[in-house]
Amino acid sequence: MAGDKEMARKQFEKAELALKKQNLEYAIELYLQGLTLDPKAAEERRKLHQVETLAIQEKGGNPQGGFAVKMKGLGLEANIKKLHMQKRHEEEIIELEKSLRHQPQNVNTLMALGAALEIIEAWQGAVVTYEEVLHLDSTHVEAYRKLGKIYGGQLDDPEKAINYWEKVKQYKPDDKEAGKAIRDLSAATMVKKAEERKAQAGDESFRSMLKDQAQSEDLQKQQQISRTDEDRLRMIKFKYEEVKKDPKNSRLYRELGTLLQELKMWDKAETCFKKALEVNPQDLFAAEKLGQLKESHLDSEIAELKAKANGSTPSPEVKELIKKKEAEILQFKVEEYDRRVKAHPTDYTLKLQYGRVLRLAGKIDDAIGQFQKAVKDPKLKVQSKKEIGECFTTKRLYDMAKVQFAEALEEVADKESHTFKELKYNLARACEENGNIDEALKHYQEIMAIDISYQDVSSRVSKLRQEGKSRY
Secondary structure (H helix, E strand, C coil), X not given: CHHHHHHHHHHHHHHHHHHHCCCHHHHHHHXXXXXXXXXXXXXXXXXXXXXXXXXXXXXXXXXXXXXXXXXXXXXXXXXXXXXXXXXXXXXXXXXXXXXXXXXXXXXXXHHHHHXXXXXXXXXXXXXXXXXXXXXXXXXXXXXXXXHHHHHHCCCCCHHHHHHHHHHHHHHCCCCHHXXXXXXXXXXXXXXXXXXXXXXXXXXXXXXXXXXXXXHHHHHHHCCCCCCCHHHHHHHHHHHHHHHHHCCCCHHHXXXXXXXXXXXXXXXHHHHHXXXXXXXXXXXXXXXXXXXXXXXHHHHHHHHHHHHHHCCCCCCHHHHHHHHHHHHHHHHHHHHHHHHHHHHCCCXXXXXXXXXXXXXXXXXXXXXXXXXXXXXXXXXXXXXXXXXXXXXXXXXXXXXXXXXXXXXXXXXCCCCCCHHHHHHHHHHHHHHHHCCCXXXXXXXXXXXXXXXXXXXXXHHHHHHHHHHHHHHC
């Protein structure tokens, strides 16, 4: 193994010389040879992908690949899957690099490479690869998750791990794994610091040691999941103590603010998020938290108003108040999501959410524009096309709506799913509104064949059949 590493080092040195002479293709071959000998070489792997990208761009190509590259790589793809199943992971890594040779910025292939490097415990190499993914797609939640796990486990860097897990929470606020990881890592960090102080204290500071031990036990309690308001209050107490000890840590203020928000202590939560920005103006998470806080506060206010009016006949004053509050919330959300989309231009989920807000605000054309951008994310394609179709329906552009619903249906594999039935129903309604009665009837009957109780398909089929008889 030592001999392999030495041979790899020599290949990397030759690659550097070739690079200085602008001989990119030769440098690439040398880097590949070196990585075959030493697959755990991390920075050299990053350099390889950079050189490959440069070589492709100089020829006017696309480093993300394309249809032609995908077709040429079908054989490699099959071999990669075979090697993975056979657990021949070092060979799998070589084949993945061959695939990346012509598409070094292909995110899916980079993610597969990162996973294979984890299996052979090439942790730094995996980190470098996942970081490449985030450089290409700053909203890639699973890359953040992978880095959070590696730094929280094998590389034992809780602070970095927490930062990555917070990114997961930013894009998936309800992610339970991320929430638990942040709590556990925060507590573990404080326990570790307490233990370090104990070790430094020595035998002469027995009382201090006991105090630190008690603190460690308290901190370990934080690792329990907060489920009730009582739990949250206890966590808030712990968090205040942490803030006192580390008043320049913006993350602690954010965590405290989140707990206060969960208890609907809106003003105190806002103060904490603002404090996080004060101690660290570059804390983008805190800026996001402020926007989310106001959104939650406004939603809570309207929910309370509606709850009070529920079960009784609201007075004109209450109706007007609800209407005014709804308008205020909608206006805020339009402005807030506009800000978020501009701050995260590659986050297609935000574009989908912004489109929905614009649609509620009656800005249909602007909403369509956001949905058309969100379509670029394969995960959002069906939902985005559905939203576009509904917008075209609102504009009475039924032919255009039909196209969107039909294209979305092609992407749905489960013909008995709610999504399939909803899209099919929307398509049928667009056909009916457009005067395509026979086509509408056909779609309604297809829904009936799998779910006769879905919405009003049964009555619509009866109605259209009756109308059909009268036509002939």
